């Protein structure tokens with residue numbers, strides 16, 4: 001009684017105050033959003049995979065069914081706890097830039113130099129075991145002509161005998177990754193996925209390093225861009241020739257996502273892939289560039305930081321690039337010194353080297369959104385709505401397009417930034433579910449001869465079509 005009489009407020013008032021404190025605390029957590037929420041966008045009339053069995057019954061299912069069955073992390077409304085110190089997309093993006101995670105997901109790569117038909121070359125890195133990495137002593141002969149013998153730790157050239165005996169008729173699943181701007185096979189965002197696909201699901205894993213990237217010397221005075229899909233197509237054909245019975249999957253990150261999506265759109269029914277995974281792709285380069293160069297943090301921080309390795313690339317490969325008169329003209333006019341932002345680099349170099357007049361023209365033509373309706377390969381898209389580089393909002397991400405397109409499925413997240421998505425334990429959120437999904441897809445679809453894709457013609461989006469000699473539908 002004594003205690004109670006000492007309370008200067010009635011009990012309900014205390015309860016209310018405590019209730020309010022708890023309520024504000026919860027609100028604070030949500031506002032600071034260390035909780036990620038998935039919105040799964042489905043096609044209104046998705047393609048179905050139909051597997052015929054001996055007794056004549058066909059089982060039909062969609063990619064969404066696979067997700068509901070085996071990948072709870074990608075279900076609509078799925079919540080996950082992210083690193084509580086990374087309170088928004090900027091924090092995730094910066095953290096991804098600062099932490100290299102060199103000790104986690106340690107992988108070893110064997111490198112093959114692929115020569116393209118225009119004389120250019122790039123490196124195709126594949127995961128090899130630690131034993132195979134360390135037990136082989138390379139001779140000078142094994143360093144391909146024109147390449148440096150000093151490549152990064154964890155990667156070695158494949159020997160001539162390894163290369164000449166690599167072809168196989170086996171039916172193992174095979175995945176190829178395309179990295180982001182000036183990245184390589186060493187990127188943590190690739191390794192986290194590949195260590196699982198290789199380790200747990202026994203995929204053969206490849207990374208195509210873009211020309212000049214991953215300590216590969218150029219053999220022609222030409223670099224890369226997000227619209228240039230020839231090298232990727234060439235690498236796919238190369239792998240398909242070596243391993244004709246292996247189903248091929250692909251995953252593209254950031255600008256590599258643009259290359260993958262552009263490839264899928266350009267080749268439509270002729271794509272060599274079973275499934276495409278397009279992650280953190282700047283679908284609309286005009287929009288991304290606008291957001292990027294106008295936002296305070298992005299323009300002062302990311303844009304200049306991302307331009308540094310690109311400028312470095314020009315210096316590293318100067319000997320080759322100076323053979324290109326277009327490059328030299330830009331270089332000698334002092335453009336190199338004027339390059340400070342990503343758009344400057346694309347204005348003076350990327351666009352010019354690929355026959356565009358300026359960055360804006362390259363962005364308009366090169367945007368993979370232009371080709372999205374031509375995709376005829378099952379495609380999983382992952383974008384974060386707070387990605388400052390893609391242009392973080394729901395207009396930067398093909399939501400409407402996905403609902404109209406039977407081949408697309410979009411996993412959009414409320415938090416994650418650009419290729420961040422750090423969970424509470426600093427592992428990347430997509431690594432587990434995406435490797436599960438790809439491997440489930442392989443088990444149920446990609447590895448099966450008796451599974452076909454069912455889609456009604458009338459449900460397909462319009463694409464360029466010539467009707468009575470006139471071009472109708474959207475232009476590519």
Ligand SMILES: *[C@@H]1O[C@H](CO)[C@@H](O)[C@H](O)[C@H]1NC(C)=O
Pocket residue numbers: 150
């Ligand atoms: C190899 O590369 C590393 C770093 O890229 C450098 O520190 C080292 O001096 C190089 N070694 C040789 C022999 O060129």
Ligand SMILES: *[C@@H]1O[C@H](CO)[C@@H](O)[C@H](O)[C@H]1NC(C)=O
Pocket residue numbers: 167168169
């Ligand atoms: C794969 O099969 C083809 C045709 O049966 C054969 O010619 C070729 O030698 C085989 N390749 C390997 C590496 O076994």
Ligand SMILES: *[C@@H]1O[C@H](CO)[C@@H](O)[C@H](O)[C@H]1NC(C)=O
Pocket residue numbers: 354355356365475476
């Ligand atoms: C840009 O796109 C248009 C329309 O598709 C095309 O005609 C033009 O050749 C493209 N430009 C370049 C440099 O590829």
